[in-house]
Amino acid sequence: MIGRLRGIVIEKQPPEVLLEVGGVGYEVQMPMSCFYDLPELGKEALIYTHFVVREDAQLLYGFNHKQERALFRELIKANGVGPKLALAILSGMSASQFVVCVEREDISTLVKLPGVGKKTAERLVVELKDRLAGWVSHDLFTPAAVTLPVASSALLEPDAEQEAASALIALxxxxxxxxxIVGKVAKEGMTVEAIIREALRSQV
Known part of the structure; x- marks a missing residue:
């Protein structure tokens, strides 16, 4: 299993990053909560990975911290939750926010995540509440508060809205x-990542 990659960020197409490691390019899908913290193109990144092998594909999912990967692995153990839905959940909110929702049995917030209906939200609470007890209080995750990146002074990139919408569809x-959703939040000076972040926040 591929558990960690250290390499150069070659391409960033939310929610996927292309990381060059020893001359080999690895396509890694990341939750947006992790994608925001990736370094600029050409810079080195360290990503903790989870490798999924299916009949029709081999997929790598990446995270900035081991604790985020641990939560992803707990999520995909839940009945009816696959890697794609787990990725969407951790894109819609930070790891700490999700754990807090589960601890508080906050179904109304969980159902706002893409692909999460009432039954799925209730199942997540039932199956994960005991397993996730105390994770936030032990400082395993970053604070729940989220800060938006400072927008550049340039005008909105021509394809920024389209790329942001494509990322949401992938999620x-x-x-x-x-x-x-993108049309409501996109403003001049916002990068693709900033639009996606604001779009996801508006849904939760």
Missing amino acids: GYKPAQASQ
Whole structure:
């Protein structure tokens, strides 16, 4: 199993990053909560990975910290939760925010995440509440507060809204819904990542 990669960030196409390690490019899908913290293109990144082998694909999922990967692994153990849904959940909120929602049995917030209906939210609470007890209080995760990146002074990138909408679709939103959400939050000076972050925050 591939557990960790250290390499140069070659491409960033949310929610996927291409990391060059020893001349080999690894395509790694990351939750947006981790993607935001990636270094700039050409810089070195250290990513903790979870390797998934299916009949039709071999996929790498990446995280900035071992604790985020640990939560991802707990999520995919839950009944009816696969890697794609786990990725969407951890894109919609930080690891600490998710744990708090589970501890408080906050179903109303969980159902706002893409792909999470009431039954799935209730199942997540039932199956994970005991397993995640005390994770936040032991400082295993970053604070729940989220800060937006400072927008550049440049105008909105021509394809920024389209790329942001594509990222939301990859995370489980329907095309029409993704376009609508992006259209409401996109403003001049915002990068693709900033639009995605604000779009996800607006849903939770």
